[in-house]
Amino acid sequence: MATYQKRGKTWQYSISRAKQGLPRLTKSGFATKSDAQAEAMEIESQIKRGFVVDPIKQNIADYFKEWMELYKKGAIDEITYKGYRDTYKKLEIYMPNILISEITASSYQRVLNIFAETHAKATTSGFHKRVRASIQPLIEEGRLQKDFTSRAVVKGNGNDKAEQDKFVNYDEYKNLVEYFKNRLDPNYSSPTMLFIISITGMRASEAYGLVWDDIDFDNNIIKCRRTWNYRAKEGGFKKPKTSAGIRDIVIDDDNMSILKNFREQQKQLFEEMEIEPIHDFVCYHPFKKIVTLSAVQNSLSHALKKLGISTPLTIHGLRHTHASVLLYHGIDIMTVSKRLGHASVAITQQTYIHVIKELENRDRDKIIELLKKL
Incomplete structure (x- = not known):
């Protein structure tokens, strides 16, 4: 039978384990007596079932x-x-x-x-x-009887990036895609990378690691098989964070044709300049080779300014925008999750909760309109 005692502003429980030949089990620090009772009752239940319950002597x-x-x-x-x-x-x-x-x-x-x-x-x-x-x-393993993190409420000091800064609307997105498309030039690599991210939703590291053999022109598929460690000076290929990162991304005929023409232009330029790009990268600068992420972001910022888009969109925000557009246009969240390479659909749901809530409101209105016609 457990006993309870208030120690200062907190409560403590003490449980007898004499039948097991063990000393009393004592734990303090509970805000209320009911908190202490709830845990003590759970531990007593485990002791009755034969478990040896000992506090973890480690910080x-x-x-x-x-x-x-x-x-x-x-x-x-x-x-x-x-x-x-x-x-x-x-x-x-x-x-x-x-x-x-x-x-x-x-x-x-x-x-x-x-x-x-x-x-x-x-x-x-x-x-x-x-x-x-x-x-x-x-x-x-049964060493910890209660998950003290399970109902925690996460707060913040309000300095998170504004939600609207992570995305642009559909019309702005279309203008960005068109802008990058019209500026594909083998003399530069940033517009190519931004174009690919905008039509596939790939991560920046995945776009960096894309080689021409990854593009299946016959079946309109871009294969994501690896990432490039652009943060390290020496670079290097890496495996995706999870197996879900290995995926095939389908695109349309027109955009695939644009990439095919770009490849021919790049190949011709590099042959004339006697340049042999390492690994046959898709996004490769003839002189700077693999450009920095800041250079790509500068290109994106320049595009936003040229198009009169006030949202301070980031490269990752371009990926978010691609996914949001798909969801807004009724693409199943499971399909979007696989396209993005998320480890689970739960990650997609959490990331795009604002879109999902908006779609729920839209569907609710559709349901009401449908019921009115019955």
């Missing part, structure tokens, strides 16, 4: 470091792994020397709230998702 930061080195190091690229290292450092700052067994839902929420005071919501969300992922093995 959350040290545990997270061991977990990320065991499960993430070498399995993900260095850029993604950096996010886990940053989370570890943040845990050392915001949850110093706090044992995992002492963390409750309310104490974790308080930490998230403090973190959110100086960080954007997207940053806070990333921190929370990595912490939550790290404790899942403990829950699955």
Whole structure:
């Protein structure tokens, strides 16, 4: 039978384990007595079923470091792994020397709230998702009885990039595609990359890594098989983050014909200049070779200015716009998810929740109109 005691402003439970020949199990730090009772009842139930329940004698930061080195190091690229290292450092700052067994839902929420005071919501969300992922093995192994992250509310300091800054409307999107299409020139590579991203929704790293053998002109398919590490000075091919990144992207006859003509122009120019592009890249500058991402972004910004588009669209925003246009025009979200190379449709739903909500409202109006005719 558990006993409960208030210690200062928090509550503590204590559970007898005499029948198992073990000392009492005590845990404090609960905001309310009911919180303590809820966890204690769950642990007592496990003890009755024969489980040996012991608190984890390790602080959350040290545990997270061991977990990320065991499960993430070498399995993900260095850029993604950096996010886990940053989370570890943040845990050392915001949850110093706090044992995992002492963390409750309310104490974790308080930490998230403090973190959110100086960080954007997207940053806070990333921190929370990595912490939550790290404790899942403990829950699955029965070492942690309750997921203290499960009902956490993610906040932010309001410095997130405005939602409208991530996308442009359909007419602006069409104007951008036309702008890039009309400026395809083998003497430059940025318009080519922006054109490909705008009609495929590819990531920048995927467009960088695209070679001519990846384009199936007969079947109107662009094959995404690898990425290029444009962040590193030495470059280098990499595998996609997940198996979903390996995919075939279908495009239309007209745009494929434009790419085919561009290939012939590029081939002729490079032969005349005696240039042999490494790996036969599609997006390749005759002198600068592989241009920087900032150069591509500058080209996009210049296009926005020329077209009178006020939205400060990024290269990644161009990918978002492509996906949003497909969803707005009734393309199934599963199809869009596969086209983007998302690991799951849940990621697509979360990323484009604003579009989905708008489509739900539109469909609701359609339902009402239909019912009126009955």
